[in-house]
Amino acid sequence: MKVYKKRLVGILVLIFICIIGNFLVRIILLYSVKESPILQGTYSCDKLPFASMVFDLDDNNTFYYYNYDEMSKGTYSKGTDSEHFINSSKFQNTKILYDGEKQTFIIKIDGETYLFKQFDRLPIIHLESE
Known part of the structure; x- marks a missing residue:
C-alpha cells in the first residue's frame, strides 16, 4: 500500500x-521580443x-510592380521596422511605409500617394496569355 501511495x-x-x-513557457513566449513583420x-x-x-x-x-502593360522589377530592403526602400527602373530608392499589423503599405507613385493591401501572403505573379 505504501508503494502505491x-x-x-x-x-x-x-x-x-x-x-x-x-504555464511558464507560455508566459515567456507571450512576453518575448516579437520580430517585426516581414514585407512579403x-x-x-x-x-x-x-x-x-x-x-x-x-x-x-x-x-515586381504591375499596372496594365507596365512592369518593373527590382529589389527591396528594410530601413526601420516600418520603412522599406524599393529600387528599379521606375522606383529609385522609393520609400514604403509598411504597417505589419494591418498588412498594408503606403507608397508614392508619380507624385500620388497610394495604399496597398495584402491579398495573398505568397508572392503571386499573374501573367495573362493572349
Whole structure:
C-alpha cells in the first residue's frame, strides 16, 4: 500500500511540474521580443485596380510592380521596422511605409500617394496569355 501511495504522489508531482512548466513557457513566449513583420506577398490597391506589387523575400528580396502593360522589377530592403526602400527602373530608392499589423503599405507613385493591401501572403505573379 505504501508503494502505491508513493507512486501516486510521484505521478501527481510530475503532472504538477508539467502544468507549471507549460504555464511558464507560455508566459515567456507571450512576453518575448516579437520580430517585426516581414514585407512579403502580393498587394493590390483600390485606387489602382489593375496594379499589384509582389514582394518575394526568398528570391533575394525581389519585387515586381504591375499596372496594365507596365512592369518593373527590382529589389527591396528594410530601413526601420516600418520603412522599406524599393529600387528599379521606375522606383529609385522609393520609400514604403509598411504597417505589419494591418498588412498594408503606403507608397508614392508619380507624385500620388497610394495604399496597398495584402491579398495573398505568397508572392503571386499573374501573367495573362493572349
